[in-house]
Ligand code: UDP
């Protein structure tokens with residue numbers, strides 16, 4: 082065997098490795114995932130009576146743990162080696178294990194295509210190759226996976242060192258950038274007619290600093306305005322002498338001795354962002370009666386909370402800068418004439434609790450330019466988006482009376498429309514995925530064609546890939562969303578290379594090491610969610626209503642009853658999607674007598690009537706739930722409520738906390754999981770899946786519990802252990818509950834979120850302006866090409 086093997090595996094294990102490869106080659110299954118490989122390894126070497134040490138510590142097991150997949154194609158065993166987060170090698174081995182060699186990404190994908198398509202079809206269809214890597218040549222690149230998710234820090238260092246090394250060029254860029262800003266066509270910060278060059282600016286800055294240092298700190302800007310304007314300084318430096326001095330000192334220091342902290346502090350202060358467009362097309366976007374439907378969940382909550390927080394933050398930002406401007410935020414979504422009991426048919430709706438934030442609804446139009454009246458699942462909106470973007474552009478320009486300063490896309494469809502708008506309007510674009518579907522549905526890339534009828538994944542994955550490349554920056558709620566963990570591939574990471582056999586191969590679908598990815602986790606609405614013991618904030622009438630509804634009420638929209646409503650309540654609430662695995666929790670609860678003996682299960686999901694659901698997956702889940710109620714005889718032990726109105730959910734969590742209950746989120750995979758934050762802040766000990774975002778919210782056994790949700794038994798055992806521990810230690814429940822509250826208050830607040838998002842917008846704005854523009858134009862044109870070739874054409878044909 083070659084040297085490669087020696088690099089991977091200890092010499093003394095080479096023979097075992099060859100034997101193992103040979104065995105894999107004989108297996109009926111030709112495609113194995115990490116878990117299957119490790120199970121086979123254990124089985125094979127246990128039979129061979131290998132030592133415990135070998136089974137757990139050998140270099141072979143170490144290597145195999147880093148192998149997400151292996152498959153057999155064309156008489157070779159193909160091995161994917163994720164030797165570090167986001168970093169891969171590809172190997173090809175003979176089935177007899179007689180050699181192993183490194184191959185390229187493109188070759189690896191070629192074998193994958195052949196594996197799926199079969200040799201004959203594969204030969205007749207040479208693939209289209211998509212490669213984004215050449216378009217990143219303008220961008221600095223990180224090496225260490227640890228820096229992924231903190232792109233802005235890396236970029237700031239790069240920018241400030243450019244400023245340090247090449248002060249003339251970069252000083253001019255910074256000066257031009259500051260000079261550029263206007264608000265509603267009024268100049269801000271610098272009057273370019275008076276201060277024409279960086280030198281003139283710095284000279285005047287020095288003089289101004291001299292007198293402003295002497296001025297009383299509290300003198301308001303209005304009293305200094307005239308003098309400042311004479312020297313060429315417009316509004317925006319600060320609300321009073323103290324703040325103006327601070328900002329001017331920051332920029333002076335930045336020009337004299339650039340460093341990344343100064344750059345960040347200074348640029349973050351500039352009052353540049355007042356109009357934001359937030360795009361979320363697929364609809365059912367409203368403030369009441371919309372949640373719980375298969376397509377409408379956390380994204381809507383996230384956006385509404387985000388809007389309120391951003392407006393508050395920007396208003397303060399303008400006040401501090403001494404500028405009399407009010408921010409305006411528009412959430413652009415789809416208008417749905419057949420809106421049931423929602424406001425989704427209205428063109429415009431003010432967002433509660435804001436001064437000037439709106440939901441703006443623009444209808445989808447079909448090929449005949451007729452307005453589409455009914456709701457359409459998020460998987461089938463693609464034919465309408467191009468026209469939607471076109472119509473929306475006009476509407477946004479008129480509502481904002483000009484261009485927005487930032488466009489934020491949400492989920493695949495929103496990000497695509499954001500891309501089209503940002504391209505047309507030349508506005509900075511931020512991408513938020515919420516949930517990339519590619520990793521949620523197993524092998525959905527390889528078998529895209531089979532799933533196309535229900536999901537149109539070929540279009541969705543392509544849209545995701547284009548927008549993550551085109552956007553100026555991406556924010557993710559957790560690190561794992563971008564780059565996974567030591568043992569699991571991240572959601573963005575899974576787009577680095579993949580193939581949609583027969584359609585195209587993405588040899589480089591996204592560059593994880595470009596500094597555009599940032600972790601900015603959302604917060605929780607603290608008016609709705611607060612600890613159960615803050616009784617003065619609770620409304621007695623609401624508590625009584627929900628006490629009754631949750632445990633005893635016999636309304637005909639509720640299924641199931643409780644023999645003993647006093648038992649420990651296990652609560653869950655989610656959309657009734659398969660991935661949410663509520664049926665897994667029902668099984669866990671029903672199959673384990675220890676749980677049903679001591680606890681009741683209460684869950685809120687979708688509706689209890691199949692005929693009320695318009696979603697295939699939801700209907701399937703409803704039927705399964707009924708089957709389980711009967712099969713496991715849950716009558717008297719479990720209750721099933723329809724989805725709960727958002728405004729009531731806070732009180733619902735608190736009622737469960739009053740009764741010493743727990744919240745279990747049993748999803749098979751959860752991108753982030755807002756319910757987890759909500760339950761924790763309400764003071765409910767919370768159980769979440771170890772797969773996905775929750776692993777970065779919950780510190781296992783400290784502020785909640787992480788579960789392997791792949792099998793009902795594994796869910797049951799974590800809950801059972803907790804119930805037992807609470808019996809042994811009367812303080813245990815409270816300790817976990819308190820740690821959960823602290824964790825959310827410390828790490829997940831909308832105030833932190835807004836500060837970071839706005840600061841990122843300004844810094845990436847500077848980057849776009851100063852260095853990236855040229856490189857980005859090439860990228861934009863490539864994206865445009867792919868959009869027309871792989872999305873628009875395909876969507877039009879649907
Ligand atoms: N939600 C609700 N009523 C329900 C179910 C869910 O108000 O019956 C809310 C819940 O409080 C949370 C959001 O919907 O704010 C769900 O967000 P999460 O991130 O947990 O999941 P998603 O649905 O986005 O996958």
Ligand code: LCN
Pocket residue numbers: 378379380383515516558751752753754755774
């Ligand atoms: C979508 C999801 O699936 C959740 O995991 C997130 O919490 C939500 O969006 C908000 O980002």
